[in-house]
Amino acid sequence: MPVVLVTVARTWGSSPRPPGSLMAINGRGETVGSVSGGCIEDDLIHRIREGGVQAACASSTPVVLRYGISADEAHRFGLPCGGTVELVLEPVAPHSRLDELLQACLQRRSTERVLDLATGHVELRPGQRDGVPHVDDHQLVTYLGPQARLIVIGAGDLSRYLCEMALSVGFEVIVCDPREEQRASWSMPGVAVSHEMPDDLVQRLRPDARTAVVALTHDPKLDDLALIDALQSDAFYVGAIGSRRNSQHRRERLRTHFDIPEADLQRLHGPAGLYIGSKTPAEIALSILAEIVAVKNGVGIEAPVPVELGKSQLGTPSSAAEASCGLP
Template identity: 70%
Template sequence: MEDLDTLVLRQAAQWRDGGLAAVLVTVARTWGSSPRPPGSLMAINARGETVGSVSGGCIEDDLIQRIRDEGIDAVCARQRPVLLRYGVSADQAHRFGLPCGGTVELVLEPLQAHSLIPELLAACTARQSVERRLHLTSGQVSLRPADADGLPRQEGEEFITPFGPRARLLLIGAGDLARFMAEMAGSLGFEVLVCDPRAEQQASWNLPGVTVSPEMPDDLVQRMRPDARTAVVALTHDPKIDDLALMEALQSEAFYVAAIGSRRTALLRRERLAQHFGMNAKALERLRSPAGLYIGSKTPAEIALSIMAELVACKNGVTLPPQAQVEGGKAAQAPQKGLRGTA
């Protein structure tokens, strides 16, 4: 499953390949509260069909009507991007369903051959970080290497939007928990890989968009070279499968490395990684185990939700208090139980 921005770009490219005129809409800036952050994308074609969202409300309806009134062929023939602002007045904010005080500035860009959408998609597929520079007078576009993160910005006559590679998630172990996590991660726009050398675990996997590998997990981690947009989660409870992969992941740039298990299991795992594989305390501090947030989870689906919530918080740069995590939460709830309990 693709993330929403990639889906918008791919659909817009397909419309143009099929001879349909299309307009790309980007949230350039916001003030106050707004439903969608800067950089959010939406595309509209000549039939009034849309993909993506810039507000989740009436702004989309107004944009479609504006383009219908002018005629999309006339919009695209003009070639020049247009800036629109919604929510300047209280009446307009109410009309378009914006939160009180919210203002959204949009860039409407008629797509042309020089818009470089296929080239942008290729860069994203290759996990390259680029910035797309749109000249607001001519409509010309260029792509340049850039940092993975950042907000859209305007520099003189250029509107610049950063694009980074999709976040990806490697799940070690192909059981029920991995299936629930894969489904959630796919809906959140992650590229999902599942690794399990056990043939009996691989046999029933058929989730669309999920890559399943029979390699030993440590070999796969070495080969994929996790970057700062990669998460690795060990789910098998088997040290022969998990430990070496965790060791490799903890020495990579992966933004999230975790393993399931009880608090006692987590303690024993850290001891093994330190004593048998020579991992130092700094590297082991990066290991999130027991994985997840403390929500009293019992079933595989609930545990998957717990882990994905922590993972997404980490991806978004949110620092959570220790009591929000499984270990701290359980200790606070039932300190007399010591190290007993599940993740």
């Protein structure tokens, strides 16, 4: 069945989706992905249905479309004031090299994809996952890479909520717990479950710059060695839950007994998560994932609310704060 690949090439002003966003449309008008809030997708589907996907793919030549040139058009397509979106519609063909691109992503390799706008010819090169897409009169250059990955150490209620949320925002998720009694009743569609020792798993997977590692067991025998390996990897986020007091003890333990450099310890998020007054496992999972996503997206996290102030505002005694095994 013929398929058209639509890429956001560039934007002006405000735009619902950034450059590099993708959507595919097949001959039945079925879509995967998005390039706007919905109105542009509807118009694209209508255009392609009217002209026929087969006809659109016949020439194998990409087409450039621009939405939001006038204020009336921007309003019609639900674009923010002053927003303009330029799209490249690319008929999918063998020379699109999508199979090679998919294999590179599955092997966790980042790729620069160069599309010749005159011929539809594609060139693939090693590239940066977070490279900035750009387009000119001759070619469209995009950057694609491996799915963000989350390694969760410990199978339990908290990890169940965290994994469910992480899947919903597009992470590949792996749960590791060598304790059979914890692992036996733990399963979730779409989540790989490992019985390895956590440090063995971290060493085997060699976390890259698209990987986050978070320890949830409260057990130094399981957490510490895995955290050490993760801190010495390219993982963009390394965290562990626990009270403020236990988190400080963990840092001292890693510093004193394992000679972990201060620069590595500065990368350790502990207690993991943003302070939002979390009490339940679901709320703690939400705070952890929010911090992971913020770090992944390069969003600066402002200084957190002081723990004692936050606890007093919630009416929680300081003794209860120290007893907490989740977030402070």
